[in-house]
Amino acid sequence: MPQPELLETFPNPYPDREYEIFMTTPEFTSLCPLGGIETDAAELALLKGGAPDFATINITYVPDRECIELKSLKLYLWSFRNDGIFYERVVNRILDDLSGKVKPRSLKVVGDFNVRGGLKSVITATYHKP
Amino acid sequence: MPQPELLETFPNPYPDREYEIFMTTPEFTSLCPLGGIETDAAELALLKGGAPDFATINITYVPDRECIELKSLKLYLWSFRNDGIFYERVVNRILDDLSGKVKPRSLKVVGDFNVRGGLKSVITATYHKP
């Protein structure tokens, strides 16, 4: 289960300037609750939890008072590893967890998932401070 | 014959947020009713239906109440396999079938067809909710 409590922040050293921070990792993995487009029930019984999904996660934000601490972000993304969760939820969940914790001026999360059944999926969600 | 009845949806888990889903497959194939730019009548007699066309299909949409179920999209795209259909119809037909079923906020379909007679064709059609 994703653990947003792992996320930490540090004070933005240039809070008066609007500047952008982009972070990306090709090492995101989670499980698909139903086994997904390529896995049948017999396989799922073996796996006890779902078929692995793999994605590159891109995060772009404009910090306000806080910045995301890089090491804590790594641990937070690792916490999806054995969690059964659909693509659409992965991206929107990361958006919600990061915007809730860091309260940025704006934030974009892109999940670029590996090919399944010959189809590749890329999901993009955006947050703007009200 | 394309089978739009194969398409299935599931409820959008974040219906209040405007976010984008992109899906792409390099494995689209259909037949050309007339044999196309590179095939003559004698060949068509052998083929019983038309010369194969190949394309990459890119689909981008902003979901409203429903999302496209990935596995059903795969099956729907397979249903063009032995259908005789021109490039322009392939792209506009997918646009119509998907927008009719999923009723998205917006939708773009791009068909990037392989070289025929030294010429490559890419066709792009777009739908916006009225």
Add this chain to the structure above:
Amino acid sequence: MPQPELLETFPNPYPDREYEIFMTTPEFTSLCPLGGIETDAAELALLKGGAPDFATINITYVPDRECIELKSLKLYLWSFRNDGIFYERVVNRILDDLSGKVKPRSLKVVGDFNVRGGLKSVITATYHKP
């Protein structure tokens, strides 16, 4: 001499929708009337017509009532093969011939010519329905 009479059209199957068709070929060749930047008079005497030019031609249009028939476009582009014609005329001539025949909503023609004298040239012309 370019033969626009080779161009054929077929009725646009989706005339009420504004959608885009892109076609490209790396196999365009014509002759340069003066031998061009790299050829002297002695060579031209041998060639009886001019030094070969090579280009990739990109065509993008939004169809109105008619679409360009692909095979006829191939034959039309072949008709430049032994014609002496400058780069600027190639691109503008194709623009005129296609817009005159197909009467599209809009049309763009790009000629991307091979290096001559260490210099590469790319020429872009655009038409919009009045």
Add this chain to the structure above:
Amino acid sequence: MPQPELLETFPNPYPDREYEIFMTTPEFTSLCPLGGIETDAAELALLKGGAPDFATINITYVPDRECIELKSLKLYLWSFRNDGIFYERVVNRILDDLSGKVKPRSLKVVGDFNVRGGLKSVITATYHKP
């Protein structure tokens, strides 16, 4: 079912010289008899024959008395389109059909199949005249 009887040859114009001919197409498709690594039984019932496979086929040979006629090779490869056949059989079958018909000095067939279940497969078989 693959139709080797579609293959035609023409006399090698330089039979005394040992030279090499390489041909490649990214447009090979067949069906998997069991639905393959990514398809379950319910899908197969819909498909009536198996899940589509896609591959690039590379053929390299040194002709002896005959060369492979290109158009007939295209038709022969199309004849796998609706045939249920495993990867290993595809490559070895093409090797057998071509070597039986053309009797080359040597022949290599490579089948580079698209990703299934996150796994890509490339199969290579070789023939040398005894």
Add this chain to the structure above:
Amino acid sequence: MPQPELLETFPNPYPDREYEIFMTTPEFTSLCPLGGIETDAAELALLKGGAPDFATINITYVPDRECIELKSLKLYLWSFRNDGIFYERVVNRILDDLSGKVKPRSLKVVGDFNVRGGLKSVITATYHKP
């Protein structure tokens, strides 16, 4: 813990021909028992098992009487997911498990691991039938 008992084979359809099968997946992941080059003890306590490693695994073999069943290979590679194991062991273990089960004429396993501490590692092990 890797589960070699998941591996299945099927009879090689062309046992008399020496031909090569290559399979590759970018979706291998396991854990590092010590947290690895980039993780400290506090992180490991959170992770309960080790820091994630990611790799592309390439497998090349010449089958003898049996071929590796693709779906079972996928499941076998998934079984490393939550196992703590060093790079050198991953590659040599896969070599031992596959050669023990499939008894190929020859086999090569390459593990191409993601950057850790600015350093990338690629490990290659080979088996030849005695």
Add this chain to the structure above:
Amino acid sequence: MPQPELLETFPNPYPDREYEIFMTTPEFTSLCPLGGIETDAAELALLKGGAPDFATINITYVPDRECIELKSLKLYLWSFRNDGIFYERVVNRILDDLSGKVKPRSLKVVGDFNVRGGLKSVITATYHKP
């Protein structure tokens, strides 16, 4: 410690024209004060100052009365080599030092830092003359 006093300028030879200068180097290196995401305390004791960071620095500006002298920029960027400084400070510090010295019409600084803990960071800050 960064030495902005190393920066030199020369008079803009075309001060009346608004034109753009872009400079980039893949050879930026500094230290991370805390060892960063991948280094523990024992390593830091050995290093006496912090773990090395590496980045590509891109600088784009529109000069006003002065241009940045290239050799002095090289020396200025070298002065970060043994300085402990966080990513966010590197980029904003270069922005402040350059804008303070050269007083450009506008300036953008991008720091594209190497992967740490599987995560890549790119930071972008912009200055416009008031």
Add this chain to the structure above:
Amino acid sequence: MPQPELLETFPNPYPDREYEIFMTTPEFTSLCPLGGIETDAAELALLKGGAPDFATINITYVPDRECIELKSLKLYLWSFRNDGIFYERVVNRILDDLSGKVKPRSLKVVGDFNVRGGLKSVITATYHKP
């Protein structure tokens, strides 16, 4: 018709050293006598000679007493422009013409022809001084 009489040579300035000269052009074009894999009879009537073929020609040789004069090679390759000739003959003909004129220690000619009917062809022929 190819005009080998256009080829000229100049004395090898280092005749005692065995060194290699490689030349390549992406600008080779000829005609296919039968229209080729993609053209029917009606088109051929329009074309008066055959459908255009396009290729990259690579030439590698070790000179003996003479070197190929580059400008004359260009003119010689241009002389295929309106000649109806099959792929296999193009490559072997260039090999014969060049080896006959330049008498090199060795010579390799590769013709890499554009896709026709979804199939790409590359033909390689080699000459060694007896």
Add this chain to the structure above:
Amino acid sequence: MPQPELLETFPNPYPDREYEIFMTTPEFTSLCPLGGIETDAAELALLKGGAPDFATINITYVPDRECIELKSLKLYLWSFRNDGIFYERVVNRILDDLSGKVKPRSLKVVGDFNVRGGLKSVITATYHKP
């Protein structure tokens, strides 16, 4: 010394249409008056004029009544070869010379200079008809 008198023009064959011409060469070279970032005084004495600079020059313009004659542009760019001139002057000088001679509707010149001292420079200047 740059020789703008080498530039020649020819009448724009389509003066009533606004279309774009792009030309690029990777073969620009000049000298740096001071030896530049990488050369000391002793070297300059040997060179009698300055250290070589290398650049790709990109020129984009919308012609009005005249077009740039390609061969004359080649000779004009060659005239910088042994001239000592700074980057900023190269780009702005070409902009002035071309706009003065050809009087285009608009013109952009980009000089993309090779790495010196680990730093790459790209300079962009633009002209619009008043």
Add this chain to the structure above:
Amino acid sequence: MPQPELLETFPNPYPDREYEIFMTTPEFTSLCPLGGIETDAAELALLKGGAPDFATINITYVPDRECIELKSLKLYLWSFRNDGIFYERVVNRILDDLSGKVKPRSLKVVGDFNVRGGLKSVITATYHKP
């Protein structure tokens, strides 16, 4: 000064098998004692030690009884950071330090250094157990 005492090893888990380990880092940096091809004496006075060099270091070895511990290799390569040392010595020194410590069956070290004065250098040294 390079610190080979930082290098650590662990027992090869498969000492009876001859297999290969490749490691690479793009993050090597050292200093050039004389300032190198691009730096004059005035700059060196500022730098107190030499101009920075940057390289990618590739290491390939076949382990015997010991393997190189990855974290210790990282620290060892960092120890060149403020050391004045020529390219040839960097590569041969790493070869000597690693072969002395790990006593592999064989070892290859490649140093791929960044462009200086328009020239790139790559140095390769190899060790084989006597």
Add this chain to the structure above:
Amino acid sequence: MPQPELLETFPNPYPDREYEIFMTTPEFTSLCPLGGIETDAAELALLKGGAPDFATINITYVPDRECIELKSLKLYLWSFRNDGIFYERVVNRILDDLSGKVKPRSLKVVGDFNVRGGLKSVITATYHKP
């Protein structure tokens, strides 16, 4: 005129080990005595010496007692700048000058010249210590 007297060496720090040094520069330029394949007599009169040629020069050698000093190699290659010399002579001349000065165990020189008349040339010469 090439100035081999500019070349300097320094003692090989590891004379007992056979290791390889590779150096490459994309910044070689010379003149063609006859104007070359793309330049006529009128242009040559303007140029006073010949049309510019451009090449990438690759040098690979195994040092014996001496190594090539990098800065002196840069100056030596610059000395071809205004020299009229054919491709074949450029490469063989560099081979002779370097082998004469440095007396390496072996040496290879590759000159990869830019496209002229649509043709690219690459010339390779090799020296081995007798």
